[in-house]
Amino acid sequence: MQLLNGKLFSEAEAQTLYDIMLNRRDVRGNRFLDQPIGEEALQQLLDAALHAPSVGFSQPWEFVLIREAAVKSKIKASYEEVNSKAAELFQDEKQERYKRLKLEGIAEAPLNIAVFYKPSAVPVLGQTEMTEMGLYSVVCAVQNMWLMARALNIGIGWVSILDPEQVKQILNAPPANQLVAYLCVGYTDGFYTSPELEMLQWEKRKAAEAAIFYDGYPGGSSIQ
Amino acid sequence: MQLLNGKLFSEAEAQTLYDIMLNRRDVRGNRFLDQPIGEEALQQLLDAALHAPSVGFSQPWEFVLIREAAVKSKIKASYEEVNSKAAELFQDEKQERYKRLKLEGIAEAPLNIAVFYKPSAVPVLGQTEMTEMGLYSVVCAVQNMWLMARALNIGIGWVSILDPEQVKQILNAPPANQLVAYLCVGYTDGFYTSPELEMLQWEKRKAAEAAIFYDGYPGGSSIQ
Numbered sequence: 001m002q003l004l005n006g007k008l009f010s011e012a013e014a015q016t017l018y019d020i021m022l023n024r025r026d027v028r029g030n031r032f033l034d035q036p037i038g039e040e041a042l043q044q045l046l047d048a049a050l051h052a053p054s055v056g057f058s059q060p061w062e063f064v065l066i067r068e069a070a071v072k073s074k075i076k077a078s079y080e081e082v083n084s085k086a087a088e089l090f091q092d093e094k095q096e097r098y099k100r101l102k103l104e105g106i107a108e109a110p111l112n113i114a115v116f117y118k119p120s121a122v123p124v125l126g127q128t129e130m131t132e133m134g135l136y137s138v139v140c141a142v143q144n145m146w147l148m149a150r151a152l153n154i155g156i157g158w159v160s161i162l163d164p165e166q167v168k169q170i171l172n173a174p175p176a177n178q179l180v181a182y183l184c185v186g187y188t189d190g191f192y193t194s195p196e197l198e199m200l201q202w203e204k205r206k207a208a209e210a211a212i213f214y215d216g217y218p219g220g221s222s223i224q
Numbered sequence: 225m226q227l228l229n230g231k232l233f234s235e236a237e238a239q240t241l242y243d244i245m246l247n248r249r250d251v252r253g254n255r256f257l258d259q260p261i262g263e264e265a266l267q268q269l270l271d272a273a274l275h276a277p278s279v280g281f282s283q284p285w286e287f288v289l290i291r292e293a294a295v296k297s298k299i300k301a302s303y304e305e306v307n308s309k310a311a312e313l314f315q316d317e318k319q320e321r322y323k324r325l326k327l328e329g330i331a332e333a334p335l336n337i338a339v340f341y342k343p344s345a346v347p348v349l350g351q352t353e354m355t356e357m358g359l360y361s362v363v364c365a366v367q368n369m370w371l372m373a374r375a376l377n378i379g380i381g382w383v384s385i386l387d388p389e390q391v392k393q394i395l396n397a398p399p400a401n402q403l404v405a406y407l408c409v410g411y412t413d414g415f416y417t418s419p420e421l422e423m424l425q426w427e428k429r430k431a432a433e434a435a436i437f438y439d440g441y442p443g444g445s446s447i448q
Contacts, residue, residue: 194227
């Protein structure tokens with residue numbers, strides 16, 4: 001309990017983190033280079049993931065690294081099926097625009113990573129009431145990996161237009177495991193300076209004030 | 225589409241990010257100082273959160289900043305109730321140890337932040353099949369904020385031993401909103417060099433090899 005001498009960071013170091021966060025992008029197949037991720041960079045990505053916070057220090061994550069073209073092509077086929085149904089949910093002009101978007105880089109990225117949540121067989125401290133905390137820990141691992149990739153100038157795209165059960169079957173995942181993320185990972189020909197869906201005017205950046213409240217939402221009696 | 229000149233980072237900058245990740249801790253009430261978070265630091269924390277990735281650039285997050293003692297004390301009372309039930313789920317000696325752990329800093333931290341997911345009224349690109357993606361986007365915002373806090377030498381503790389419905393009621397949250405995280409935020413008297421639950425031998429760090437698989441889980445026919 002006496003080891004309270006964790007490193008203190010400088011303003012310049014905080015600024016570096018801020019720059020990495022603001023430059024992180026979701027990278028799709030039109031940007032990936034056909035250049036493998038070296039062993040050292042891969043270790044750094046995994047190390048970042050493995051040092052994410054986890055509820056009750058449960059570390060409930062598993063990572064399947066996919067490089068085989070045959071496996072990727074099964075995943076890609078599953079994506080195509082799900083995506084054509086997804087497009088139907090958007091109306092008129094938005095549907096036309098949806099169909100023109102490149103939304104994944106499964107085949108183009110040299111590395112894909114399927115990230116799973118593995119439930120614990122025993123109660124986990126902090127997960128007894130909010131049972132979704134295990135899944136959220138895995139998401140923290142994904143975000144750590146994503147930021148680390150950006151700092152190494154490696155792009156990551158998160159593909160969520162997938163049927164998790166089909167992905168589990170393709171990867172022979174244990175029945176209890178839950179697919180949290182499917183990531184396409186690779187070097188790129190550059191990083192956009194703004195989010196792609198913002199540049200393409202698919203969605204606007206929201207005003208910060210609209211998302212921030214003080215001591216409760218307005219109109220309540222509980223905080224008066 | 226031509227703005228592909230996003231910043232490239234150096235090895236030293238990647239190392240800084242790695243150091244921040246490895247030094248991030250979950251901070252509880254026995255470590256928080258009674259020292260307010262200044263406006264500039266608060267803006268940096270929120271800015272980090274607002275630049276997290278979000279599915280379809282939906283930015284589905286809302287943040288309630290809590291400083292009023294009366295609000296905190298209602299949340300703390302809710303925690304106490306949930307935590308005494310949670311302790312019962314652990315057996316014998318583990319239950320005794322559980323009861324001695326300090327697991328939150330609601331009253332001690334000068335700032336608490338309740339982080340909510342606000343569902344979209346219209347279909348969101350990338351969330352049509354995996355509907356949990358909106359929640360996961362909010363978790364990415366939490367992790368960005370947590371890392372930014374650590375870089376600013378500010379501690380964050382994530383309290384998940386709470387009844388989300390009680391918290392929503394206390395904060396007068398809209399019925400459709402979902403509580404993702406409740407964070408205790410403040411300066412500290414130091415950061416532990418290892419995770420607290422590891423130091424206290426509550427859980428061990430898992431071997432990396434146990435969590436990493438190649439091209440699928442073993443034993444499957446699908447990858448042969």
